Amino acid sequence: MPESGYLADIILPLLTEKLFTYRIPEELIPVAAPGMRVIVQFGQRKFYTGIIKTIHQNSSAEQEYKFITSIPDDKPLVNDYQLKLWDWIADYYMCSLGEVYKAALPSGLKLESESKIIYNQEYENPSTGNARLDTVLEIIRNHSAISISDLSRLTGKKECMSDVKNLLACNAIFLEEKLKETLKPKTERHVLLSELYHEENALNELFEHLNKSPKQKDVLLRYVELSNDDYSAGIPFKTLSATVSPSAINSLIKKNIFLLQVKDPSLENSTAVAKPVSLNPGQEKALHEIKNVFNENKVCLLHGVTSSGKTEIYIHLIQEMLLQGKQVLYLLPEIALTTQIIERLKKVFGERTGIYHSRFSDRERVNVYNNVLSGSEQGNGIVLGVRSSVFLPYSKLGLIIVDEEHENTFKQFDPAPRYHARDVAIVLAGFHKANVLLGTATPSVESWENCRSGKFGLVELKTRFGEIKLPKIVVANIKESKRKKNMKSVFTPTLLDEMEATISAGRQVILFQNRRGYSSFLECEVCGHIPKCKTCDVSLTYHRHTESIICHYCGYTRRVPGKCDQCQDTRITTRGFGTELVSDEIGLMFPHARVARLDLDSSRSVKSYENIIHDFASGKTNVLVGTQMLSKGLDFDNVGLVGILNADQMLNYPDFRAYERSFQLMMQVSGRAGRRAERGKVVIQTSDPANPIIRFVRDNDFQSFYKEQISERQTFNYPPFVRLIRISIRHKELNELIPAASSLSNSMRKIFGNRVLGPQEPIVSRIQSYYIRNILLKIEKKSSFEKARALLRSTIRDFQKENSGTLKILIDVDPA
DNA sequence: AGCACGCCGACT
DNA sequence: GTCGGCGTGCTC
DSSP states (O other): OOOOSOEEEEEOSSSOSSOEEEEOOGGGTTTOOTTOEEEEEETTTEEEEEEEEEEEOOOOTTOOOOBOOBOOOSSOSSOHHHHHHHHHHHHHTTOOHHHHHHHHSOGGGSOBEEEEEEEOTTOOOSOOSOHHHHHHHHHHHHSSEEEHHHHHHHHTOSOOHHHHHHHHHTTSEEEEEEEOOOOOOOOEEEEEEOGGGOSHHHHHHHHHHGGGOHHHHHHHHHHHHHHTTOTTSOEEHHHHHTTSOHHHHHHHHHTTSEEEEEEOGGGOOOOOOOOOOOOOHHHHHHHHHHHHHHHTTOEEEEEEOTTSOHHHHHHHHHHHHHHTTOEEEEEOOGGGOOHHHHHHHHHHHGGGEEEEOTTSOHHHHHHHHHHHHTOTTTSOSEEEEOGGGGGSOOSSEEEEEEETTTOGGGBOOSSSOOOBHHHHHHHHHHHHTOEEEEEESSOOHHHHHHHHTTSEEEEEEOSOGGGOOOOEEEEEEHHHHHHTTOOBTTBOHHHHHHHHHHHHTTOEEEEEOSOOSSBSEEEETTTOOOOBOSSSSSBOEEETTTTEEEOTTTOOEEEOOSSOTTTOOSOEEEESOOHHHHHHHHHHHOTTSOEEEESTTTTSSHHHHHHHHHHHHTTSOSEEEESGGGGSSOOOSOEEEEEESOHHHHHTSSSTTHHHHHHHHHHHHHTTSOOSSSOOEEEEEESOTTOHHHHHHHHTOHHHHHHHHHHHHHHTTOTTSEEEEEEEEEESOHHHHHHHHHHHHHHHHHHHGGGEEEEEOOSSOEETTEEEEEEEEEEETTSOHHHHHHHHHHHHHHHHHHSOTTSEEEEEESOO
C-alpha cells in the first residue's frame, strides 16, 4: 500500500546517473514545481541546492524518503526549455544530469553547506586525556567556527575526521551546517542633487541658503566639483564622503536637497544610441538570402570573408528580433569576446545587452541569469556570451547567432558535459522554433558539408568592406633557405626583406607562431636527454624571461637546470622555437622596432591583453608576435605584413583535423593583413611548399580546400561521415591501465566490431600522474547513433562493475 | 562529490 | 597492538 503524499525527483550536483527522490512537506506542496530550487540534506550532514525534475506520487514501500528542507524561491529558476535541453545534453554527450546542472547554473545559485566545528562552551573538562586530541581541541577553541578542511590544514593532518568524531563523542564540540554565504546583490549608494537645483540660479540660491551650515556647503561645493557640469549623474556616496563630512551629506539628504539612490555597479550600462544600421548592397543581398533560408526553417551558414561586414548584418537581424519581443543569443568564442565587440553592441542595444563571460564575476553572471529569467520586457533581450550562455533561462528565443562558428573553443573539454555550443545552440533553437545563423570566414568542414547536403542554407559575402583587396600571399621555402644557408635565426630572407620594407614604410607587422615560450624544449648536446614533466608525458617548454622550464599541461615549473639531469654535462641547447624567442630575435635584428608579444603568458589578465591590443592598434608597437590569439576578431588598420613563421608545425600535427585547422588559422591570420590602406602581404614559411593546404591558402581557394577535405574524410571514415566517441581511460599505474584498456576495447568489439579502434596511446600519454589510453568508436551516419550510445553506456556500466573504481573513464562525444 | 567503513602497512 | 592511509560503496 503506497503511502500518499507528493514526492519530487531532484537533480543534485553529483556525478551519479540517478536522481534522488525526496518527500515534499505539506506546506510546500502548493509552491513546489519542476525547475524550482530546493535545499535538501544529502547523506549524514551535507546540504545541497537541487532542482526539481518531476513531481509524482509513486512512492515505493521499501524506500525511505527524506523531506525537502526548504524552497528558497517563489518561482522556477529553470524553465521547461532548459530541463528539456539538460536531458538532451546528458543523453547525447553521455553524462549525468547532475553534471549538466553543475555546468548550467552560475555557482552563486548553487549553494552548498559546509560543516563548521563549534567549540562547546559548556564543556567542563578541558582535557580529553589524550594529548593530541587536546591540541586539536585547542585549535578549535581558538577559532570561532572552523571548517573541517581548515582544521586539517591547521593540524597538518589529512585525516582529521576521526579526531572530530572523538571530540564529538565526548561533547567537547558540536557541528553546524552553514550554507555558504548567499550572494547579496552588490550595491553602491549614490547621492544625487535634487532636480530643483540643477539650474544655475536655483543652485546659487541654495548656496546662499546654506551659508549658515558651512559643512553642508562644503558638500554641495564638492558635489559640483565632482559632477563636471552633469548634476543628474549622481556621485557615489563613498567618493563624496572621502573629503567631506558624511553626516553633513546625510543632513542634506534629510532635507531632500540630495536624493539617495541604490545602484548595482555591475548593472551600470550605457544607454542605447540606437543608430539604425545601414547596409551596403552586398550586405543587403546577403540579409535577404539569410531570411529566405530562415523561411525554410533551416540553419543558415554565413560565409563572409574577413572584414566583409558580418557584424552589421547581425545587428540588423538582432534589431528585428527585439522589435518582435524575442530574445537573441549571440555566441562568441572566449577570445573573440573582447571589449571591441561588446562596446559596439552596447552602443546599439544599450542595457538590453547581457554579457556572459567566464572572466566576469559570479555575481555578474547571476545578474545576467536573473535578467534573462525575468523575460525580455525588463530583462536582457540580447545575450552576448561564450559557450555556457546556451544554458541561460530563455523563454522566447527568436535567433541564435554563432559567430566564428568554426572555432573549436565552442567545444567544452573538461569537465563533463563535453558539449559543443554550436550544436547545442541548434538543438536549443529547435525547441524555441528560433533561427540559427552561423557566421565565419572559414567554415568548419562539418558545416560546409551540411550546406552541400542541403541541411543548412549557405549565404556568401564575398566582397571585403570598402573594396579592400585580399592580401598577396607569398610562400617562403625554409628547406631551401637552410640549404643555401641564408636563414637568419628563424627568418627566411623573403620574410626578413618584407619586414624591413614594411617597417620602414611605417606600417605594422604581425608574426604568427603557434607556440608560446622561448624554445620548445631543452636538449643535452651530449646524451640527448630532454627534461620532461614529472607528472605529464611532455617535454618542458623553455621560457627565457623567467629562466624556467614549464609544463604547458599542468603548469609544473622548474628552474633551468645548470647541467643535464642524466649525464651532468653543462652543454644544453634549445630546440624548436616559440613566440618568446621570435620577439627577442626581432629586438636584435630591428633595434628600432617596438615589439610586443600576445600569447597566454603575456596576457594572463584582461588588462594586459587589452593593453597589448591597444598599443598595437594605436601604433605604439610596430611588430606583434603571437599565437593563435592573434587570429580572433581583431581589427587593425595599418598592418602591412603578416608572417607565418612555421606552417609545418600545424600541418604535421597528428590529428584528422590538422589540415582543417591549419587552413582556418592561416586564412584567419592572413585576413589581418591590409585593411584600409593598400593591399597587404602575407609570407608563409614552410619546408613543404608543395603541400596542397599551403596552395589553397595562397590561392584563397576555398572550394578546392573543402572538396579535398571532404573526399579525404569520406575515404578515411572521419566526421562528418561518421560520428566519433572517444573513450579515455586513465589510471595511475600503467600495468593496471593496459589490461583494463584492452579488456574494455574487447568488450566493445563484441558489440561494435571493427568500429572500435585502439586502445591507442595518445600523444600526451600521461597527465598529472595519470596514464591515458584512448579507445575510439566510429559510428557511420546511417546507423542509429542513439542506439550506439545506449549500447556503449551499458557496456561501460558492466565494465565498471567488474573493475576497480580507481580506473577513470571519460567519454567524449564528437571530440574536437 | 563527500563521507563512512574496512583493510593493510608503519610506528609507539 | 594502534594510527593513519587509502580503496570501495552509498547517498533519496
